[in-house]
Amino acid sequence: MNRFILRLAYGECAVFLWPVLLILGVYVLLVKEPFRFFDGTLALLACGLGTVLGFRIFWDGGGVRAFLFSRTFSPGRLFLVRWLFGLAIIFGVGIIMAGVFVTGLRQAVQTALFANGWFPTVRFSETQVLGTYVVAGLFSYHTTLLFVIRHRYLGVAKFKGTAFVLRGVVTTLMAILFIIAGIFCVVALGVDMTVQSGYARVAVPVLLLVFGLPTVLQSILVPICGIYCYKNQEVES
């Protein structure tokens, strides 16, 4: 059963996933400045990864949903396995990135290509950027996923007008925060990810508060909401 769900989830997102991973991999290996606690570009790439996963795994056409929801597994299991698949990819990429830093692969590439004088000093300290990657990836994944589920669930549920808007308020607010954060990362902190700028000392703690805590809450609430929506949504035939 899980193999069925996982195979379909992978099949849906593979075409888009590998290019994003390739770009991420190239960036991690080739950027010359050492990674510090926060990196705007890496955060944006992680958001791209999370968004791709959220849309591709969970956005089923009506006819495909009729096929999926008629199989033997319960709607709850379908959601959980899909959600965990996305999480596994995000954390898996994070583990690979950690491996790239810790094993010295990045150091080897930087030394060979650029004779980068920062290495080996920063080889292990660069792992601090993984926090940014994980938070950005998880936040974007869960926000996208909630959007998709909300669209599917509320789109056909018996809620119109005010009720429809209210039920979508939380997801809408998260999406707005997501977009603002994306703009902030690029504009305020710069694509060249130089975190010694004056903004960083204020921005980083703010970002942690604004995104870190909601990310933890999302990780708890998303499976609860997702299973509820999957069990109660109306499946087109």
Added chain:
Amino acid sequence: MITMNSRTDEATSEKAGVHAVEFRDVCRSFGRGKDKTRAVDHLTLSIPRGSAYGLLGANGAGKTTSIRMMVAHLAPDAGTIRVLGEPPIAHDEPTRSKIAYISENMQIPHWLTLSEAAALCAPLYPRWNGSLLEPLAKRFGLAMNRRYDEASKGLRRAMCIILGLCQNAELMILDEPASGLDTLARRDFLAEILDVVCDGNRTVVFSSHILADIERIVDRVAILTSGRLIIEGELDALKENVRRITLPKGAASEILPEKQDLFKVLRTQRDEERSKWVVVDFTPEKLAAFLQKFDIADPETVEVEGLNLEELFVESVQSGDANRTER
């Protein structure tokens, strides 16, 4: 609602015990306020295990809504539904593996081929019959390694049908499954369904606009109009007992159906020349009693004709529409 069963049929149903599908006073609406539409309106019906059951109705009659509630794709607003003894929403995975559902708009993930889809589905179904896969693919003219999105509309439909048939399910629920198939493919599909029907231990619920298909496959039908059940029962019994009686001009044509208690009248039509009644419990003895009661001197002037399924369907739907207008 009119139910027609043969005595043998009723005895068999009772003996069989649990029905495959049961609806008890089920309602389902869509929309709100002025736009609210009642798609299923206090529907009560039972589908015996081992039967081939046809659901008929015009567009918007409630067939698809009823079927979607059977497979838990929709929840009813009121009433209870039991499929294989349990509410669909409560089905566990072993119970779900006993149900095959094929609908008109069902699609497989576009990048899957038939062989890939079968390889994924097979472990889900303990009764999976993989030996049907290649013969069915050949019969429908479908290549095993062709992607779903590379196939024509008819072949995509065939792919869904083949996967459904290979499930070898105890209960098959088919909602316009042959839509999009060409004539030959539809004939092949019906032949496969007939094999399932003849099994005797499996139940088929079949909804289609093509009455000829329904007539070929099913042994019981239910005709819905505007979400309500108009007539239901064994197909042979319906054909035997439903007749159109034409009463000639004169005193006979002035007889009102409600003034007699011999026949259950489904629908009446009157014009200047004659009056036509569609009755659901015709017997020659009742006709003789009717003629005597209303002093119809020349019985030859009273025409009695049988109805085929299409005519029965039309009369039932128009009867339901008339009742709805009166309400």
